[in-house]
Amino acid sequence: MPTEYSSLQEKKFMHQDDWADGLPAIDDIIMGDLMEDPYPIYARAREMGSVVRIAATGLCLVTHFDDIIAIERDPETFSSRIPESNVVQLFGANLMRKDGHDHRRERQAIDPALRPGTAKRCWAPRLEAIVDDILNEVEPLGQADLFSAVAEPIAGRALIEVIGFVDLEWQTIARWSQAMMDGSSNYSQDSEPRLRALAAGREIERAVDLSLNQAGGPPEDSILGSMSRAGLSREEIHGNAKVAVGGGFNEPRDSLLSLLLGVLSDPVQRDRLLSDPALWPAAFDEAVRWISPIGMYPRKLTRDASIGGVTLPRGALIGLSVAAANREPERFVDPDRFDLSRPKVKNLAFGSGPHFCAGSWVARTLVGGIAGPRIFSRLSALRLVDSETVPVRGWVFRGPTSLPAQWTV
Numbered sequence: 233m234p235t236e237y238s239s240l241q242e243k244k245f246m247h248q249d250d251w252a253d254g255l256p257a258i259d260d261i262i263m264g265d266l267m268e269d270p271y272p273i274y275a276r277a278r279e280m281g282s283v284v285r286i287a288a289t290g291l292c293l294v295t296h297f298d299d300i301i302a303i304e305r306d307p308e309t310f311s312s313r314i315p316e317s318n319v320v321q322l323f324g325a326n327l328m329r330k331d332g333h334d335h336r337r338e339r340q341a342i343d344p345a346l347r348p349g350t351a352k353r354c355w356a357p358r359l360e361a362i363v364d365d366i367l368n369e370v371e372p373l374g375q376a377d378l379f380s381a382v383a384e385p386i387a388g389r390a391l392i393e394v395i396g397f398v399d400l401e402w403q404t405i406a407r408w409s410q411a412m413m414d415g416s417s418n419y420s421q422d423s424e425p426r427l428r429a430l431a432a433g434r435e436i437e438r439a440v441d442l443s444l445n446q447a448g449g450p451p452e453d454s455i456l457g458s459m460s461r462a463g464l465s466r467e468e469i470h471g472n473a474k475v476a477v478g479g480g481f482n483e484p485r486d487s488l489l490s491l492l493l494g495v496l497s498d499p500v501q502r503d504r505l506l507s508d509p510a511l512w513p514a515a516f517d518e519a520v521r522w523i524s525p526i527g528m529y530p531r532k533l534t535r536d537a538s539i540g541g542v543t544l545p546r547g548a549l550i551g552l553s554v555a556a557a558n559r560e561p562e563r564f565v566d567p568d569r570f571d572l573s574r575p576k577v578k579n580l581a582f583g584s585g586p587h588f589c590a591g592s593w594v595a596r597t598l599v600g601g602i603a604g605p606r607i608f609s610r611l612s613a614l615r616l617v618d619s620e621t622v623p624v625r626g627w628v629f630r631g632p633t634s635l636p637a638q639w640t641v
C-alpha cells in the first residue's frame with residue numbers, strides 16, 4: 233500500500249484540469265466559501281452548464297441530477313477506480329475505488345453485515361440499547377450540545393458494534409473518522425491532514441487485527457466477521473474497514489443533527505412529525521436531501537465521453553455533486569427548505585449504481601428508526617437554544633458542527 237503521495241503524483245492529480253480550460257468556470261470563490269455554504273455556488277454552477285470547473289478545488293463538478301444518474305449507470309466509462317485519489321492513497325485499496333468483478337467480490341463480502349434483514353434482526357436491538365443508554369445520561373441535564381452529547385456517542389458506539397471492534401472508546405473512532413474525512417477531502421493536498429489520516433489508518437489496522445485475532449474471531453454478524461468469513465485478505469479487510477470508519481461515523485452523526493435542526497427549526501413540522509410517527513422515514517430522507525452528509529464523490533473517465541452535451545476526454549477526473557443535484561429546483565420545489573410534506577421523490581444522498589451506499593439500511597435504522605423518535609420521546613419539549621445561529625459547515629462532507637438545545641426535566 234502506498235503510504236505517501238510523491239510530489240509527482242500530487243502534481244498529476246492537481247493538474248487534471250488542463251483539459252478543462254474550455255469549460256465554464258467559477259474562479260471568484262475560495263475554499264472557505266465552499267466550506268461555509270456551497271449551495272449558492274452550486275446554484276450558479278447548475279445554471280452555467282453540465283460540467284463546471286470550480287477553480288478553488290481543482291475539480292470539475294457535475295451538478296445536474298439526470299447527468300449523475302446517467303454517469304452512475306455506466307461504470308465502464310465513468311470509473312470508480314482512481315488509484316491517485318486521496319481515498320486510495322490514504323486508506324489503501326478498497327471496494328469504493330474498484331470496478332466490476334473486483335468491486336462485486338468485496339461488496340458481496342461486506343453486504344451480509346449491512347442488509348435490511350441484518351439491520352432489523354441483529355443491529356436494531358443493540359442500537360436501541362446504545363441510544364437508551366446515552367439518553368439516560370443526557371436526559372437529567374436539561375440542556376446540552378446535541379452534537380457532542382448525543383449525535384457523536386450514538387454514531388460512534390453504533391459503528392464500533394457494526395464493524396465489530398473490541399475494547400474501543402467511541403472517542404477513538406470519532407477521532408479516526410475525522411482524520412479519514414479530513415484526509416479524503418483534502419483536495420488542496422496539505423500535509424497535516426494527510427499525515428494525520430495515515431496515522432489513524434495504522435491505528436485502525438491494529439484495531440482490526442485485534443478483533444480478527446481474538447479467540448473465536450470477530451463477532452459473526454459484524455462487518456469484520458462478514459469480510460473474514462468471505463475469505464478477503466488481511467489487506468483487503470484493512471482497506472474496507474477504513475472506508476467503513478471514514479463513511480460510517482460522520483454521516484449518521486451529521487444526518488441525525490440535520491434532521492434535528494430541520495424539525496426543531498419549524499414548530500409546525502415538528503408537531504406534524506410528533507403526531508404522526510409514520511413520517512419518520514420521510515423525515516430522514518428529507519434531512520439527507522436537504523443537507524447531504526456526503527456532498528461530492530469522484531469518478532474518472534476510461535474513454536472520451538459526453539455529459540449533458542459536453543465532451544470530456546479519457547482520464548478526466550470529475551466530481552459528482554449529489555448535494556447540488558439534491559437541491560435541483562426542477563425536481564424539488566423550494567429546494568433550500570426542509571419540508572416534510574414533499575412528495576416522495578428519489579434523492580442521491582446515498583449515491584446510485586453499483587456503489588450505492590452499503591450502509592444505508594443501518595443508517596436509516598439508526599437515525600430515522602431509533603435515535604430520532606427516542607430523542608423526542610425522552611427529551612421533553614425539546615427546543616434549540618437559537619435556531620438562527622447553528623453552524624453548518626463543509627462541502628465534501630457537511631453537517632451542523634454544534635446544536636445547543638434545551639428540554640424540560
Ligand code: HEM
Nearest residue numbers: 327328480483484487525526529582583587589590591595
Ligand atoms: C446517512 C448516512 C450515510 C450516507 C449519506 C452515506 C453515503 C454514501 C455514499 C454517497 C456512498 C457512495 C460513494 C462513492 O460511490 O464514491 C457511500 C458508500 C459506502 N458507504 Fe455510506 N453513507 C452513510 C452511512 C454509511 C454507514 C453507516 C456505513 C457502514 C456502516 C457506510 C458504508 C459505506 C460503504 C462500505 C460504501 C462503499 C460502497 C461501495 O463502494 O460499494 N455508509 N455511502
